[in-house]
Amino acid sequence: MFDKIVEIVSAFGYIGVFLLMLLENIFPPIPSELIMPLAGFVAARGDLDFILVILAGTAGSVAGALPWYYAGAKLGKDRMKRLAERWGHWLTLSPEDVDKASDWFDRHGKAAVFFGRLIPAVRTLISVPAGIAGMSMTLFLIYSTLGSLIWTALLALAGFLLESQYQRVAQYLDPVSTGVVVLMLAYYLYRLIRQRTARHS
Structure with a gap:
């Protein structure tokens, strides 16, 4: 799995990294913790610029x-929660997730967008309450970009530094990367089934 993902990133280059990270934010089960370190690893090999x-x-x-x-700006909190209740199971998004993100934003204000981008459990959905609260697009982009830059840079750096130890760690990373994908898929299916069951109960 490790080698296959590296081959995919190498083949599609920067567009592949861009699209994978875009999907990671729209579709939470895709982990940036797997995408960016492997992209950094590919850069360390000289195939891409770090x-x-x-x-x-x-x-x-x-x-x-x-x-x-x-979605947050156009729908508002109540409609967003109704949408999550009806269709959110496909994204493993629940009304409670909307509430949690909104509470985080209420506690930390606009800075929640910056710090939220650094926290895996919050980073995807912190954009929703920012839209609901009417945070200006300029500030949203600034905070989101800064937080995302730090997060992606740290993950890519980890993969970049790993390159010199490839022979030593590849035997460990291959089953780990496979396990991460399997676990994320299993977690997605679990939440999907649980939310669909809750809707029909």
């Missing part, structure tokens, strides 16, 4: 946050 990998990952992350921001 700085451009970070910029592509950051751009994809911010672009993926915009649909959630607009």
